[in-house]
Amino acid sequence: MMFLLMMLTLSLVLSGCSFTEEASPLNPQGSVGESQLFLINLSLGIMFGVLAVVFALFFYAIIRFRRKKSDKDYPEQVEGSHKLEIIWTVIPLILITILAVPTVIYAFVLGEDLTEDPDVLLVEVVGHQYWWEFNYPQLDIYTAQDLVMPVDKTVAFKITASDVLHSFWIPGLGGKMDAIPGTENVLYYDANTTGVLKGKCVELCGQSHALMDFKAVVLEQDEFDTWVEDMKTPYPEEVENVELAEGYEIFKNNCISCHAIDATQKGIFPNLKGFANRETVAGFKDNNAEEIKAWIEDPNKMKPGVSDMPAFENVLSDEELDKLVEYLQSLD
Amino acid sequence: MAHKAKKYKGLMDWLTTVDHKKIGIMYLIAGAFFFVIGGIEALLIRLQLMFPDIRAFGDDTAQIFNELITMHGTTMIFLAAMPILFGLMNAIVPLQIGARDVAFPFVNALGFWTFLFGGLLLNISLFTGGMPDAGWTSYVPLASNEFSTSRGVDFYTIGLQIAGIGTLIGGINFLVTIINMRAPGMTFMRMPLFTWATFVASIIILFAFPAFAVGLILLTFDRLFDANFFDVASGGSPVLWQHIFWIFGHPEVYILILPAFGIISDIISNFSRKRLFGYASMVFATMLIGFLGFMVWAHHMFTVGLGPVANALFAVATMLIAVPTGMKVFNWLLTLWGGQITYNTANLFAMSFIPTFVMGGVTGVMLAVAPANAQMHDTYFVVGHFHYVIVGGIVLSLFAAAYYWWPRMFNKELNEGLGKFTFWTFYIGFHLTFFVQHILGLMGMPRRVFTYLPNQGWDTMNLVSSIGAFLMGIGFLATVINIVITTAKKKKSVADPWDGRTLEWAIPSPTPEYNFKQLPLVRSIDPLFYEKVQGNKGMTPAEPVGPIHMPNASILPFVMSFGLFVAGLGFMYQDGGLNNDFLNFIFENFIVAFVGIGITLLCMFLRSVIDDHGYHIEVEELEDEGAKI
Numbered sequence: 001m002m003f004l005l006m007m008l009t010l011s012l013v014l015s016g017c018s019f020t021e022e023a024s025p026l027n028p029q030g031s032v033g034e035s036q037l038f039l040i041n042l043s044l045g046i047m048f049g050v051l052a053v054v055f056a057l058f059f060y061a062i063i064r065f066r067r068k069k070s071d072k073d074y075p076e077q078v079e080g081s082h083k084l085e086i087i088w089t090v091i092p093l094i095l096i097t098i099l100a101v102p103t104v105i106y107a108f109v110l111g112e113d114l115t116e117d118p119d120v121l122l123v124e125v126v127g128h129q130y131w132w133e134f135n136y137p138q139l140d141i142y143t144a145q146d147l148v149m150p151v152d153k154t155v156a157f158k159i160t161a162s163d164v165l166h167s168f169w170i171p172g173l174g175g176k177m178d179a180i181p182g183t184e185n186v187l188y189y190d191a192n193t194t195g196v197l198k199g200k201c202v203e204l205c206g207q208s209h210a211l212m213d214f215k216a217v218v219l220e221q222d223e224f225d226t227w228v229e230d231m232k233t234p235y236p237e238e239v240e241n242v243e244l245a246e247g248y249e250i251f252k253n254n255c256i257s258c259h260a261i262d263a264t265q266k267g268i269f270p271n272l273k274g275f276a277n278r279e280t281v282a283g284f285k286d287n288n289a290e291e292i293k294a295w296i297e298d299p300n301k302m303k304p305g306v307s308d309m310p311a312f313e314n315v316l317s318d319e320e321l322d323k324l325v326e327y328l329q330s331l332d
Numbered sequence: 333m334a335h336k337a338k339k340y341k342g343l344m345d346w347l348t349t350v351d352h353k354k355i356g357i358m359y360l361i362a363g364a365f366f367f368v369i370g371g372i373e374a375l376l377i378r379l380q381l382m383f384p385d386i387r388a389f390g391d392d393t394a395q396i397f398n399e400l401i402t403m404h405g406t407t408m409i410f411l412a413a414m415p416i417l418f419g420l421m422n423a424i425v426p427l428q429i430g431a432r433d434v435a436f437p438f439v440n441a442l443g444f445w446t447f448l449f450g451g452l453l454l455n456i457s458l459f460t461g462g463m464p465d466a467g468w469t470s471y472v473p474l475a476s477n478e479f480s481t482s483r484g485v486d487f488y489t490i491g492l493q494i495a496g497i498g499t500l501i502g503g504i505n506f507l508v509t510i511i512n513m514r515a516p517g518m519t520f521m522r523m524p525l526f527t528w529a530t531f532v533a534s535i536i537i538l539f540a541f542p543a544f545a546v547g548l549i550l551l552t553f554d555r556l557f558d559a560n561f562f563d564v565a566s567g568g569s570p571v572l573w574q575h576i577f578w579i580f581g582h583p584e585v586y587i588l589i590l591p592a593f594g595i596i597s598d599i600i601s602n603f604s605r606k607r608l609f610g611y612a613s614m615v616f617a618t619m620l621i622g623f624l625g626f627m628v629w630a631h632h633m634f635t636v637g638l639g640p641v642a643n644a645l646f647a648v649a650t651m652l653i654a655v656p657t658g659m660k661v662f663n664w665l666l667t668l669w670g671g672q673i674t675y676n677t678a679n680l681f682a683m684s685f686i687p688t689f690v691m692g693g694v695t696g697v698m699l700a701v702a703p704a705n706a707q708m709h710d711t712y713f714v715v716g717h718f719h720y721v722i723v724g725g726i727v728l729s730l731f732a733a734a735y736y737w738w739p740r741m742f743n744k745e746l747n748e749g750l751g752k753f754t755f756w757t758f759y760i761g762f763h764l765t766f767f768v769q770h771i772l773g774l775m776g777m778p779r780r781v782f783t784y785l786p787n788q789g790w791d792t793m794n795l796v797s798s799i800g801a802f803l804m805g806i807g808f809l810a811t812v813i814n815i816v817i818t819t820a821k822k823k824k825s826v827a828d829p830w831d832g833r834t835l836e837w838a839i840p841s842p843t844p845e846y847n848f849k850q851l852p853l854v855r856s857i858d859p860l861f862y863e864k865v866q867g868n869k870g871m872t873p874a875e876p877v878g879p880i881h882m883p884n885a886s887i888l889p890f891v892m893s894f895g896l897f898v899a900g901l902g903f904m905y906q907d908g909g910l911n912n913d914f915l916n917f918i919f920e921n922f923i924v925a926f927v928g929i930g931i932t933l934l935c936m937f938l939r940s941v942i943d944d945h946g947y948h949i950e951v952e953e954l955e956d957e958g959a960k961i
Contacts, residue, residue, distance in 0.1 A: 022788065024776045025707040039704035040774070047694035050658075054690050057665045062683055065604070067672035074865065075672050080610035080663075088662040089655060096651045099701065103651075104644040106703035111640030129479075164474040165570060167635060167710060171776035175706020178635050180571060181473060182564035185637035202710040202778040204467045205474060207394035210781035284785065304394040 023172025023197050029218075030191045032174030035106055042102065046095050110175070113186045114156040120188065121149065125159045127166030127179035129205060130212040130303055131270055131283060141231050141263045144270035146278050147216045150224035151194050159185045167203035170216045176202050191218040196279055207305030215279040231263040231273055235331070247327025250320050254312065261331060269308065276332040292325045340885055348885035350437035352422045353843060355444050357741065359419030362448050366411035369455065373404040375805055378765070382798035384786035397782035398465040399484065403455075405468030406488065409584065410495055411451040413726055417591045418447075418502055420733050421530045423741050425506065427836035427843070428527045430515025430852050435508040437883040438939070443502035445893035450495025453900050457487035464488035467780060469581070470551065472562040472573045477555045483904060489552040490900040496541055496548070497896070503537030506530050515835070516874040517854035521615070524834045524858075525601075525608060528615050529594025532622040533587045539626065540583035547576035556903060571636055578629035586625040589721065590618055592729035593660060596685050599736050600664055602833055603679040604671025607858055610663040617656035617663075624653045634705045643702040650700035657693055661686060677751030678830075681732035684759055688728060692720025695770065710780075713773025719766040723804075731758070731811070738818075739825035743842040750814035758807030764800025768793040833861035838871045846880045849954050879948040886944070892935035899928025 023029045028037050114120050125147075126133040134147050147170075149155045159168050161179035169176035170189060177187040191197070201212035219227060239248040251261075260267030263274070278287050282302050285291040291302075297313035299306045316324065340348050349355060377400050380388040387393040426434055434440050457463045462482025466475035475485045510531045514523070523531075551573065553559035560566035562573050601608040608614060630638060630646040664686050673679065695717040699705050708714060731754070738746050772793050777784060784790055827841040838860045839847060850873035856862035863871055902925030908916040918924050 024774070026774050033707070036704045036707045039701050040698065040707065043698040043701050043704065047698060050694055051687075051690060054661060054665070055687055057662075058668075058683075058687050061665060061668040061671075062673060065668060065671050065673050067605070067674050071605075071672040074605050075670055077607045078609060078666070078670065079607065080613065081666075084662070084666065085610060085613050085659070088658055092655045092658045096648075096654060096697075099697070100648050100651055103647050103701045103703065107644040107647065108640045110703045110706070111643065164479050165471055169778075171707070175703065176635050176709065177706070178637060180636070182569075183571070183637065198776065200776070200778055204398070204471070204780040206479065207398060207782075209398075210394070210778075210783050301391075304391070 023195075025171050028172060028174065029193050029195070029197065030173040030189055032110060032189050033172065035110060036175055039102060039106060043099055046099060050095070112188070114154060114188045115158055115186050117154075117156065120154045120156040123147065123149070123155055123157050125157050125168050125179065127159075127161040127168065127201065127205070127212075129163050130201070130208040130306065132168070132199070132201075132212075132214045133270070135266070139228055139232075141228065142260070142266050142271045143231065143263060143273065145214050145280065145283055146274075147199060147214060148224065148227050149189075149191065149216060149218055150221045151191050151218050153221070154188055154190045156188045157186065159187060164205050165203045166201045166205050166212070168199075169202045170197050170199045172197040173216065178203055191216070194218045194220055194223075208303040211282070211284050211303050213280070213283040215283075217279065227274075230332075234262050234264075235273075239327075241330075243323070244327050244330050247323040247325075247330075250316065250324045251327055254316070254324075258309070272328065272331055274331060276329050289322075289325050289329060292328055293321055296321060296324065344887075345885070347890050348441075348887045350433075350441045350883050350885055350889075351845060352426050352434045352437065352440060353741070355440055356419045356421075356423030358444055359415045359422060359447075360741075362444075362451070363412050363415035363419055366407050366451055366455075367416070370404050370407035370412050371805065371808065373400045373407065375801055376400050377404060378798040378801040380782060381784070381794050383795070384784050384788075384791050386783065394782045395465065398467075398780075399463040401780055402464045402467050402470075402484075402488075403458075406454065406464065406492070407451075408722070409468065409588070410492060411447075411454070413588050413722070413730075414499060415447055415451075416730050417533075417588065417726075418443075418499075420526075420595070420730075420737065421506060421591065424737055424836055425527050425530050426509065426513070427740070427839060427847060428524045428834055429510060429513060429518050430835050430848060430854060431509065431513035432847050432851075432880065433883065434505050435512055436505050438886060438889060439501050439505050441886070442889035442892060443498040443505065445498070445889045446501075446896060447495045447498035449893045449897040450491045450493070450498065450900075453494060453897055454487050454491030457484050457491075460487075469574075469577055471577075472551065472554070472570045473564070475551065475555075475573075476562065486552070486555055486904045489548045489555065490904055493545060493548045493552070494893070494896050494900055496545055498893075499537055500541045500545070503534040503541070506534040507538065510534075515848075515851045515854055518835075518859075519854075521612065522854055522857045522859070524594070525597035525611075525614055525618070526591065526594035528618055529590040529592075529597075532618050533590045536583045536587050536590075536622050536625060540580045540587065543576055544580035544584075547573060547580065550576070552903075556906065571633075574633055574636060575629070578632045579626075582629040582632065583622075583625045585721070586622055588726050590622060592685070592726045593618065595729045595733045595736075596664065596682050597660075597667075598834065599678055599682040599732050600667050601858075602736075602830055603674045603676070603682070604668050605831070606667055606671040607833075607861070608663070609666035609669075610659070611857060613659055614663050617659045620656040621653060624649065624656070628653065631700055631702070631705075634702045635709050647700050647702040647705075651697055654693065654697050661690055661693075676735070677746070677748055677755055678732050678736035680752065680755045681728050681735065684755070685725065685728045685732065688720060688724035688762075692717060692724050695720065708773060710778055711773035712769040712777045712779055715779045716766050716769035716773060719769070723762055723766065728759075731755070734811075736830070737836075739829045739841065740836055740839075740843065742819070743824050744818050744821060745823075745825045745829060746811075746818050747814050750810050750817070754807045754810040754814070756807075757810065758804050761800045761803025761805075761807055765797050765804060766800070768796050772797075828860075833858040835859055835871070838863075844954075846882065846949055846954075849880075850875050850877055877951055877954060879950050880954065881946055881948055883946045884944050886939075888935045888939050892932050895928045895931030895933075895935065897928070898931065899925050902926070902928050 028034050115122055122138050124135040133144050135142050159177050159179045161181045166179040167176045168179055173189040173191055177185045195218055197216040199214035199216050239245045258269040259272045261272050281287050281291040282295050295302050298311040299309045380397055389396045462484045464484035466480050466485055473479055550561040554561050560568045562568045562570050597608055628650045631650045634643050699708055735746055735751055772790055777790055825841055828837040852871035853874035905919040908920045910916050
């Protein structure tokens with residue numbers, strides 16, 4: 001039974017990516033995750049060796065030494081064996097040394113603080129109940145929920161939180177780092193392929209902990225530069241399109257005090273500059289009119305425990321909501 | 333000077349008893365009760381996670397789920413696993429060392445009642461508007477009153493504080509008992525491994541539980557009296573709580589697993605009909621694990637940002653624990669080797685512990701690899717790991733112990749057929765539930781999520797995991813039925829049903845109140861086995877038959893603990909908020925709190941001033957054995 005399970009996993013784990021094309025710790029898309037996968041595989045390999053020995057001895061012993069009808073006298077009462085004791089002390093010590101050396105090396109390599117390095121892209125991450133704020137101090141950009149980063153470039157993070165503990169994690173790029181109020185933690189990732197990766201909160205942070213997702217959008221360097229340009233170009237003061245102008249009015253009257261649409265302003269709650277291009281609404285729903293509307297109508301319904309944003313279902317009429325959604329969808 | 337014995341009957345007998353055997357049974361019953369509650373919570377958790385993106389409990393699913401995971405963890409660790417182990421220690425350790433009772437019978441009873449009242453206090457939060465919801469680790473700031481607004485976490489801090497008193501004084505009691513009460517000839521190096529493990533676990537309790545008590549006090553003050561120990565805005569530190577919690581929390585794992593090791597050692601040796609292989613190194617390994625257990629707490633905090641130096645040190649220290657643990661595993665294997673192994677329920681559970689626990693152990697070493705831990709920490713890989721240790725290790729050993737020692741404790745043998753049914757359903761269910769969780773974790777599924785989105789390749793494995801959980805539930809139910817049937821059965825067990833090797837099987841059945849009519853002379857490790865191969869019928873007595881001094885029963889431990897319970901409630905509701913003016917008045921003015929403390933102090937005063945010399949069982953009464961329990 002257990003042996004079958006083990007073989008099953010072994011085959012599953014060794015063929016890691018075969019269960020899912022998606023980036024994950026078993027299918028990393030960056031050097032940090034690759035180092036960690038190496039360590040996972042190394043430790044898993046050693047541990048499978050240990051398990052194989054233990055299982056072989058165990059199953060042999062329990063089958064071979066069953067009590068038989070003919071067993072009247074007690075078996076030989078063996079006290080112990082110094083030779084064996086030494087063997088099974090020394091061999092584990094050797095195995096642990098094999099594991100400990102790369103552990104210590106990588107603890108220092110991956111624990112390096114690159115935030116002062118001028119060659120990296122620096123991002124300040126702030127975890128909030130239940131959304132992620134991303135600030136690019138070198139570029140003077142504030143954004144949220146979509147972490148846009150260039151491919152093949154080291155991105156260093158300064159991580160903190162505004163309320164409770166959170167933990168910042170992009171499983172496809174590498175290990176996590178806790179976001180702790182009053183403390184600044186550092187981490188770095190790099191991505192070697194473009195695409196959209198899952199980001200997660202991995203420290204229990206309240207009711208919507210499970211829904212506190214974000215996306216890492218990895219772009220080619222030139223696409224990234226375009227994104228930066230777009231983000232830094234403010235929206236025109238006046239909205240020309242008449243239909244959108246009404247939505248803009250509603251936005252100004254209800255939303256703008258918390259949600260900036262200028263990427264150079266921090267704002268209190270998620271900055272909405274470029275919102276139309278975001279991967280998701282609320283971090284985990286498809287970005288379409290229906291979901292945006294559902295969110296504004298009652299955020300608490302989509303993400304239980306959200307207390308800062310009021311429900312607008314009784315504040316704005318259905319028509320107003322539609323106009324507001326239309327305006328938000330124009331924020332490209 | 334013989335005093336007249338105070339004798340109570342029925343319920344009063346149980347409320348006042350200071351007999352370690354009865355206290356052991358009460359621990360078992362209470363522990364099993366909380367185990368059922370924790371188990372139902374587990375099934376509800378798996379129900380919600382059975383399918384992606386569902387809301388099994390309606391609109392409040394997220395909140396209910398957080399309360400369930402918090403209470404499941406807290407209940408299983410503090411109110412199920414520990415009390416059941418304490419029950420076994422109480423029932424068995426004095427017998428294994430040839431003692432007539434524990435060193436402090438009164439304290440023993442007090443320990444049980446504080447545990448029970450603490451546990452009940454924690455669980456009545458179900459009916460008072462919200463259970464604790466910040467996880468069993470209760471990390472701040474989430475557990476502060478700013479973010480956890482119900483009274484749930486107050487029930488956690490004060491309930492565990494009261495229950496923790498019971499654990500601490502219980503641990504001290506076992507230390508003194510084992511040091512002072514061993515029968516003539518029962519040297520330390522002749523003690524059965526379960527007794528050894530109890531001894532080392534008690535030392536760990538002595539050092540670990542005060543740390544937790546301090547942490548709980550700080551959190552209580554933060555929540556109830558606006559202190560700022562963990563409040564960042566006022567200069568407090570949330571990471572401080574994590575250090576305190578894990579300085580206690582990691583040794584806690586060993587408080588649980590070492591007695592499990594002891595149980596397995598005794599049972600495997602008995603059913604292989606061989607002495608334990610490498611006894612001395614087993615003892616040494618137990619102590620080494622207990623010691624190293626205090627050196628590794630920060631491996632729960634590899635992603636807190638303590639820096640590479642701390643992470644590297646704690647990683648290597650953690651890996652080192654694999655060495656003494658490995659010694660134990662191979663000694664068990666070599667105990668089986670060359671033996672004559674009986675396949676009964678107790679031994680099936682005991683033997684299956686070995687490979688299962690090793691699977692939990694090796695994932696522990698994997699998690700110790702600090703840089704890789706960043707990918708596995710707080711994912712389902714960790715959930716899989718610690719359930720392999722706690723269920724695959726501790727719970728399997730508790731089943732083994734229940735089936736093995738049941739005849740000694742209850743004078744009846746549990747049904748083997750139902751026992752084996754429990755074994756197979758529970759064991760297969762266990763692997764189904766927790767094995768896939770390792771893979772889910774490596775695929776990136778975080779723990780403590782109330783739901784997950786479909787199309788991530790997680791659906792099937794979560795379904796399998798839930799099915800396994802229900803299978804475990806069925807297995808456990810079979811043992812409950814087994815217990816009911818066995819209890820109703822008339823047939824009594826013989827005194828030594830398993831051809832035992834250790835002292836507890838040298839006693840007539842049922843165990844007399846005074847355990848040993850004459851204290852036995854211990855002449856070897858496995859003393860009963862030694863006498864058997866010498867051709868003796870039972871142990872050689874070390875003393876002539878004489879009157880036996882017994883402690884008096886007392887209601888004080890029960891009342892004293894009840895006082896703490898009342899005081900706990902009193903402090904918790906000191907801000908009022910009840911919809912009754914009179915109740916608000918007595919709570920807000922600390923009247924309830926001080927009445928509760930007053931009850932406890934009064935009991936302590938009475939205990940101090942009333943001379944209680946106990947009583948003697950005279951020689952004539954000793955002769956009619958068997959009717960005393």
